[in-house]
Amino acid sequence: MSAYLNTRVSLYSGRLWQDEALDALVGVPDEAMADTLTRRGLPQLAAAYPLQPGRQQDPRSLEQRIIAQILDETRVLIRPLSGAARSFLTFWTARFEISNVKTLLRSKMTGERPAAVLARLTPMGAFGRLDNQDLAHAEDVGELLRRLEAGPYAGIVRHARRAFEQSRDPFSLDAALDQGYYEGLTLRAQPLEDTVGAPFRSLMASLIDRINLVWLLRYRFNYRLPPAQVYYLLVGSRYSLPSSRLQELAALDSLEAVLAALPSALQIQLSGVTDISGVFARMERAAAEQALRVLRSSAPDIARAFAYLILRERDLRAVRAVLRGRHLGLAPADIRQALQRAPPEVS
Amino acid sequence: MLRADPLLRIELLMLASEAQDAALMLARFGVFNPAPCALEALEESPAVAYREAWLEAQARLSKLLEQCGDTGPLNIPADAEAPALADLEELNAWLKEVWTACLACHESEVQIAEARSHLDALEVTLARLERLNVDLAHLLHPDSLLAVNIGSLPVEGLKRVTEALAMTGHLVSRFDQVGEQVFAVIAGPRARQDEVRGLLAQAGWRELPVPDELRTHPQAARSWMEQERTRLNTQSGAACQIMDGLRDRFGPRLHEARLRLALAHPLAEAALAGVRGRGGLAALSGWVPKRQMDGLRTTLNGHFHGRYWLDVREPSAGEVADVPSLVRYPGWLAPFVPLVKSYGIPRYGEFDPALPFAFTYLLLFGAMFGDIGHGAVILLLSAALTRRLGRMAWVGFAAGAVSMLFGLLYGSVFGYEDIIEPVWLSPLHDPIRVLIIAVGFGVGFIVFTLLVNTLNKWASGRIGEALFDSTGLAGLAFYLGAVGLLASLAGVVDLAQPAGMLAALGMVVVAAFKWFEAKAGLGERILVTLIESLETAINLFSNTLSFMRVAAFSLNHVALALAIFTLANGLGTAGHWFTIVLGNIVIIVLEGGIVAIQALRLMYYEGFSRFFSGDGTEFVPLRLSSQQAKV
Numbered sequence: 001m002s003a004y005l006n007t008r009v010s011l012y013s014g015r016l017w018q019d020e021a022l023d024a025l026v027g028v029p030d031e032a033m034a035d036t037l038t039r040r041g042l043p044q045l046a047a048a049y050p051l052q053p054g055r056q057q058d059p060r061s062l063e064q065r066i067i068a069q070i071l072d073e074t075r076v077l078i079r080p081l082s083g084a085a086r087s088f089l090t091f092w093t094a095r096f097e098i099s100n101v102k103t104l105l106r107s108k109m110t111g112e113r114p115a116a117v118l119a120r121l122t123p124m125g126a127f128g129r130l131d132n133q134d135l136a137h138a139e140d141v142g143e144l145l146r147r148l149e150a151g152p153y154a155g156i157v158r159h160a161r162r163a164f165e166q167s168r169d170p171f172s173l174d175a176a177l178d179q180g181y182y183e184g185l186t187l188r189a190q191p192l193e194d195t196v197g198a199p200f201r202s203l204m205a206s207l208i209d210r211i212n213l214v215w216l217l218r219y220r221f222n223y224r225l226p227p228a229q230v231y232y233l234l235v236g237s238r239y240s241l242p243s244s245r246l247q248e249l250a251a252l253d254s255l256e257a258v259l260a261a262l263p264s265a266l267q268i269q270l271s272g273v274t275d276i277s278g279v280f281a282r283m284e285r286a287a288a289e290q291a292l293r294v295l296r297s298s299a300p301d302i303a304r305a306f307a308y309l310i311l312r313e314r315d316l317r318a319v320r321a322v323l324r325g326r327h328l329g330l331a332p333a334d335i336r337q338a339l340q341r342a343p344p345e346v347s
Numbered sequence: 348m349l350r351a352d353p354l355l356r357i358e359l360l361m362l363a364s365e366a367q368d369a370a371l372m373l374a375r376f377g378v379f380n381p382a383p384c385a386l387e388a389l390e391e392s393p394a395v396a397y398r399e400a401w402l403e404a405q406a407r408l409s410k411l412l413e414q415c416g417d418t419g420p421l422n423i424p425a426d427a428e429a430p431a432l433a434d435l436e437e438l439n440a441w442l443k444e445v446w447t448a449c450l451a452c453h454e455s456e457v458q459i460a461e462a463r464s465h466l467d468a469l470e471v472t473l474a475r476l477e478r479l480n481v482d483l484a485h486l487l488h489p490d491s492l493l494a495v496n497i498g499s500l501p502v503e504g505l506k507r508v509t510e511a512l513a514m515t516g517h518l519v520s521r522f523d524q525v526g527e528q529v530f531a532v533i534a535g536p537r538a539r540q541d542e543v544r545g546l547l548a549q550a551g552w553r554e555l556p557v558p559d560e561l562r563t564h565p566q567a568a569r570s571w572m573e574q575e576r577t578r579l580n581t582q583s584g585a586a587c588q589i590m591d592g593l594r595d596r597f598g599p600r601l602h603e604a605r606l607r608l609a610l611a612h613p614l615a616e617a618a619l620a621g622v623r624g625r626g627g628l629a630a631l632s633g634w635v636p637k638r639q640m641d642g643l644r645t646t647l648n649g650h651f652h653g654r655y656w657l658d659v660r661e662p663s664a665g666e667v668a669d670v671p672s673l674v675r676y677p678g679w680l681a682p683f684v685p686l687v688k689s690y691g692i693p694r695y696g697e698f699d700p701a702l703p704f705a706f707t708y709l710l711l712f713g714a715m716f717g718d719i720g721h722g723a724v725i726l727l728l729s730a731a732l733t734r735r736l737g738r739m740a741w742v743g744f745a746a747g748a749v750s751m752l753f754g755l756l757y758g759s760v761f762g763y764e765d766i767i768e769p770v771w772l773s774p775l776h777d778p779i780r781v782l783i784i785a786v787g788f789g790v791g792f793i794v795f796t797l798l799v800n801t802l803n804k805w806a807s808g809r810i811g812e813a814l815f816d817s818t819g820l821a822g823l824a825f826y827l828g829a830v831g832l833l834a835s836l837a838g839v840v841d842l843a844q845p846a847g848m849l850a851a852l853g854m855v856v857v858a859a860f861k862w863f864e865a866k867a868g869l870g871e872r873i874l875v876t877l878i879e880s881l882e883t884a885i886n887l888f889s890n891t892l893s894f895m896r897v898a899a900f901s902l903n904h905v906a907l908a909l910a911i912f913t914l915a916n917g918l919g920t921a922g923h924w925f926t927i928v929l930g931n932i933v934i935i936v937l938e939g940g941i942v943a944i945q946a947l948r949l950m951y952y953e954g955f956s957r958f959f960s961g962d963g964t965e966f967v968p969l970r971l972s973s974q975q976a977k978v
Contacts, residue, residue, distance in 0.1 A: 113400040114406075137406030139443070139450055146457070159501065163550030172549055232511040247514055313403040 004080045005301040006025050013295055015041040016308075017315045019239060022339055025322050026332045037319075044069040045319065062323060063333055066316045067096050067122045073312065075126055077305045084191040084303040091188050092129045094311065099155070100124070100132065100183045101148060108141045109170060129153075156180030171223070175233050182211060182235040192302060199299035203306055205239035206287035209266070212241055213283065214267055214275070215252055217258060217276045227251045240266060349702060351672040351695050351966075353637040358386060358630055358658040361651060363393050366622060366629040367429035367614040372650050373968045374613035375425075378639050380671050381969055382622035384433055384632040389625045394618035397432050401615035405608055407446045411601060414449055418602035421609060423971055429610040445597055459583045466575055468499070468525035469555060496547075498554040499528045508550045515539045525553065530555070612972045634662075634671055636964070663696070664808060669694035673966035680705055690951055691961015696806050698799045698817040700959055704950055707792065709749045711946040714785075714901035717753025717774075720761030721935050725750060737927040746943070757901070761931055762908025774898070775905040781898040789894025790830055792954065793887065797823040800958035815860035817883035818957055825853025826887050857883055890953045897949075900942055907934050919958040 011031055017025075017040070028036050033047035044065045053195040060068070071093060078089050100121045107117035114136035121132050121177035129152040138144035145164070148157040186208060189253055193201045202231075212234045227250040234246055241249070252258045269286050273279050291307040299307075318339055325335035361369050373379040386594075412418065430438065461719065500508060502524060509519040517535030535543065614622070623630050635643055642658065647655055662670045672695050677683055683705040693699045713964075716722070726747025733740040754760065758769030774781045801820050804813035815821045828850025835843035858880040865875040911930030915923045955961065 048905060113399065115395075115401055133402075134406070134958055139407075139446060141453055143450055159551060160488070162501065163549045166548035166551065166553075167545070169548075176549065185891070199574060225545065226542040228511040228514045228542055229549060232546050232549060236507065243510060247510065251514060 002080075002301055005305060006076065008077060008306045009295070009301065012041075012308055012312070016311055017318065019339075022318055022322060025319065026326070026335050026339075030210075037109075040237075042069055042316075042319070045323070061120075063319055064122050065113065066320055068125070069316065070309070070313055071125050074309060077309070081302065084188065084195070087304070088188045088192055089186075089305065090127065090310075091185055092306070093124070096122050096162075096182055097124055097128065097130060098153070098177055100130065101153065101157070104135050104138075104144060104176060105141060105173055106170070107136070108138060110146050112344075114275075153180075155287055156184065175219075178215075179233055179235060180210065186235060186237070196300045196303050199294045199297065199303040200306065201239075202290055203287075203294060203303065203310065206283070206290050207310075208235055208237050209240050210280070210287060211235060211284040212237055212246060213249075213266075214245065214276060214280050217255060217279060220258075221255055222276070235285070253274060271294060284314070349699055351674050351693065351697070351699065353483070354380075354634040354662065354670055354673060354695070354966075355637050355640055356382075356632070356660050356662055357635050357643075358384065358632050359647075360630045360656040360658075361440075362625050362629055362654060363627050363629040365651065365654070366394060366429065366624075367431060367611060368650070369629075369631055369655070370614035370617045370622075370969065371429040371610060371971075373617075373633075374971050376639075377968055377970060378636050378673075379628075379633050380635075380645075380673075380966050380970050381617040381631065381633040382669070382671075384623035384630050385865055386623055386630055386632075389623035389630050391624045392618075392622065393624035393629050394614055394622035397435065397611070398615040398618035400432065400435045400439050401608065401611050404435065404442050404604070407439070407442040407602055408604055408608060409599070411442065411446055411449060412605075413600070414453065415601065417652075418598060418605060421605055423606065423609055427606070427610055429614065430607050434607070435611055438607055441600075442604060445601075448892075459579050462579055463576075465499075465528075465553070466572065466579070466920075467898070468528055468530070470572055471523070471525055492537055493534055494540050496533045496554060498533070498550045498552050499530045500547075500550050502527050503533070504550045504637050507530050508546070508552075512543060515542045517543060531568065572716070584970060593737070609972045610809070615970050616969055633969075634673075636673060667807065669964065670881040671964040671966040672697075672699075674699045674701070676701060682741040683708070684946065685739075686742075688965075690768065690955050691959065692963040692965045694807070694960055694963035697803050697960065697963065698958065700799075700955060703795070704954075705745075707954070708946050708950055709745055709832075711897060711949060712746050712942060713749030713753040714897050715942045715946065716904060716939060717748050717757040717901060718759045718761065718764060718904065719751050719754035719767075720745045720759075721931070721939065722752075722754050723749030724931075724935055725898055725939065759908075760907065762905070762911065762934065764905065764908075773905075774901040775909075778898070778902055781901055782895060785894050785896075785898035786891060786896045788897065789891045789953070790893070793826065793890055794823065796954050796957040797826065803958055810862070815856050817857045817861075817879070817886075821856035821860065822883060822887070823853070825850050825857060825883070828853055829887070830891075854884070859897060890957075893949065893953050896945060900938075900945060904934070904938060904942075909937060 006243040012244055018209075021040070021206065025036065030049070034046040037043070037046035045062070048060075048065060074089060074093055081089065086328065090264075101161070103120055104117060106112075114133075118132060118136050123138075124130075125332065130148075132212070135144060135147055138147055141164070144156060145161040148154075149161065151157075156177060157180075159180050160173050161327070163172040163176045165172075166172075186204065187202070189204045202216065215234055216230055219225045219233055220227070225233075227247075231247050231250040231333055234250075237243065245263070249258050251262055253262060255274075259267065259273065270279060270282055288311060293306040294303050297304075321338050322335055325338065359369060426955075473688045505519070505521065512519055512533065512535065515535060516534055516539060519531050519532045519533050521529050533543075541717045555973060583903055617633075620633070623632075644657070647657065672693050674693070680701055684701050686708070687699075687701045687704050713722075724747070724795075726744055729736065729740045729743030729747060732743075736743065755767075756768050756769060756771035758764060758773055760766045764773060772780060795820060800818045801813045801823065804810075804816070804819060815827075828846045828848070831840065831842045831846025832850055834840045835846060858876050861876045862872060865872045867875065908930075911926060911934070915926035915930070918926060
């Protein structure tokens with residue numbers, strides 16, 4: 001089984017996009033796009049490009065097709081896994097379903113018709129645990145939350161419902177769902193960090209530190225929430241930014257002060273950054289570099305598989321940017337500028 | 348029974364305003380399988396809104412019926428018409444109104460239940476506060492610099508809330524826990540109360556309503572608690588009355604809504620496959636059995652008096668893979684069909700394996716589990732459990748009967764081999780003969796599957812595969828030649844030379860076919876041809892040997908019985924009979940189960956996999972939701 005996963009991850013890693021390939025994609029003619037995407041292992045995206053005129057258009061959005069591609073690959077990687085590793089990667093896909101939950105909740109707040117919201121939900125395939133048809137036909141937010149509470153995400157939703165009932169604020173719903181999801185992810189990562197060790201822990205650290213720092217900055221300086229509430233909304237962390245450090249950071253009054261109070265490694269990583277989107281981009285880039293190091297190392301299979309999925313998702317976001325840019329008729333130079341993202345080669 | 352009914356593709360064009368009636372008529376007709384419309388000129392989807400309204404109304408009705416109970420059996424009058432879109436939307440709006448009222452009552456009941464459970468927790472908490480004899484009046488005094496809150500929050504959030512509140516100079520003191528709720532006192536500077544309000548709401552903090560009496564002394568809270576309980580009971584009673592009122596007031600209308608939604612179901616269902624239209628026209632497309640085409644025309648004329656246009660054609664070669672399979676089975680064969688379908692659905696035009704499956708499965712089961720007594724037990728159990736097992740009881744009934752028949756042939760009754768003489772042979776005394784018969788049966792079975800596969804390939808137009816592939820005629824020639832050669836070497840027949848030539852010819856043709864089929868470079872082509880040709884020989888050989896398990900299990904059956912008799916004979920009278928009875932139960936349950944699975948495995952992997960692609964589409968007729976399938 002281990003040999004299977006190892007080989008599979010190595011084969012998949014050949015599908016990752018280098019800068020040059022993305023650059024070339026910007027200039028591929030429309031009629032050759034389906035072929036190019038299929039050759040790069042993206043049949044789900046190629047489905048949107050009819051090779052023959054009159055062929056029926058794939059009704060799914062670009063985002064839905066990207067997620068379908070990720071789910072397809074995750075399903076293959078999960079096949080030989082069991083126990084904590086399987087549970088972790090399965091839950092990693094659940095964030096798409098949590099996103100569906102948020103879409104459903106927003107649709108109930110705006111009174112959107114079930115058919116319209118159903119078309120916007122991401123099809124989860126074999127990973128789907130929710131009955132979207134049933135949920136979309138709930139009459140209001142209250143009924144929807146009660147139905148969700150009887151389902152597989154009861155723990156996450158119960159907390160979100162209590163928060164919503166107290167405040168009636170859609171923000172508190174979203175924040176509670178996100179926090180609940182990432183708390184669940186770190187809980188599932190714990191046994192793997194113990195057994196798999198540093199490579200896996202480094203991937204989780206990059207992910208959770210980035211989420212916590214970006215959320216902290218956003219809640220504190222965009223939404224102007226009080227420090228105590230900001231701290232409460234973050235994910236319990238045991239990585240570079242532990243709880244005590246997050247408390248100190250949340251109490252600071254400006255973005256500059258927060259960046260200056262970070263641990264030295266993060267300070268170096270974020271030197272010269274002046275806004276929250278810059279923090280996100282720089283930390284994401286660092287996370288991708290770390291994932292690439294793990295993928296190319298002889299780390300345990302689950303760590304390499306997770307690293308591949310992180311990189312693949314980032315790649316597909318870049319591909320989406322190219323396809324969307326082309327669709328909107330942007331100049332190739334503008335699209336290329338938006339693609340300043342790839343991590344440098346690991347020496 | 349052995350092949351799917353020939354189907355015709357129809358495109359039925361009618362006025363868009365009559366689409367729901369056309370769908371209803373087709374559902375009543377009972378043998379129309381909707382399919383995506385291929386008329387490119389019709390670019391609109393006129394039934395999408397209808398389906399949307401139907402789905403919403405149906406969801407609301409289901410929830411209402413769940414709350415109010417069933418409204419009784421639904422009888423759909425033969426002349427009832429399907430509601431138009433406007434009627435359906437009106438019905439949907441009414442159902443929304445009723446459900447919203449019902450939901451408010453339901454939500455109120457849920458909240459009352461939560462409030463009761465909170466009150467229970469509060470009662471426990473107050474009892475503890477009582478023992479502390481705390482002066483809460485002093486503690487909760489609103490004019491002090493200290494703000495104090497008493498309340499509860501989920502236990503999982505306590506640590507984080509405590510840490511967050513510490514950032515604002517607040518202290519959290521937990522004094523009780525009931526279930527997953529922690530009761531705590533939060534105290535901090537009143538000047539910073541605004542900072543913690545959002546945090547507490549986010550954390551699901553629930554303030555305890557501390558009554559004035561409690562502020563003076565906890566003992567005084569008893570009467571307040573009683574008042575609260577009475578108030579909740581009154582509220583709950585009021586909610587129940589509203590719900591009961593809904594049932595009484597809207598019961599008949601809900602039944603009417605059920606009827607109208609059942610009548611609207613066919614068009615909503617057909618819309619899923621794709622009803623196309625343009626302007627005032629709509630088109631329903633699908634498949635209808637050829638032999639019922641005249642009946643369909645008559646029905647259409649009766650309903651629409653010429654206000655329709657019907658295009659009928661045979662399925663084209665390119666769309667055969669999309670044509671659903673409609674196979675009619677006699678009642679006695681129907682119970683075996685789910686066992687075939689659990690492997691797959693035969694493609695349109697493909698040989699349907701249900702009939703040979705039923706015969707062969709029973710034959711294999713009987714041969715492996717031949718015993719008059721054990722067969723009788725299975726038969727009687729199946730008869731006794733007919734009501735619970737439904738039609739599947741017939742499979743058990745037939746398996747029991749065949750087991751009894753083979754028991755008679757083997758001379759075996761509850762494992763005893765000396766009560767009656769075997770009519771044919773005793774596996775224990777003639778094991779080699781049993782093995783030869785099993786392998787001989789396997790040869791016959793594999794020849795049959797290769798022939799069927801050849802016919803299937805031929806029928807689907809894949810002539811090359813039918814003639815030259817390893818599972819076609821060439822593979823059959825190789826197999827028959829190889830069997831003849833082995834039989835000659837064993838001295839059974841004297842056909843070594845012609846059999847060898849036939850085998851060689853078959854293998855050369857198979858290899859040549861693989862060579863031409865492989866689209867690769869020279870090296871890979873050689874490799875593919877060699878490996879696949881070798882695989883053909885190995886597969887056929889190993890599949891034949893698989894049938895030795897039939898003999899092995901028939902011997903195993905006797906051996907198990909012998910082991911039980913040996914154990915029983917070493918015990919006293921009571922122990923002897925106890926062991927015999929228990930041993931026979933073990934044989935029936937354990938070995939019977941294993942044999943049933945092994946027979947199924949032989950059918951699936953040595954039989955079906957050779958000729959049955961199983962990737963066909965089942966014919967699913969449009970029908971009224973309360974109507975049983977006619978097919």
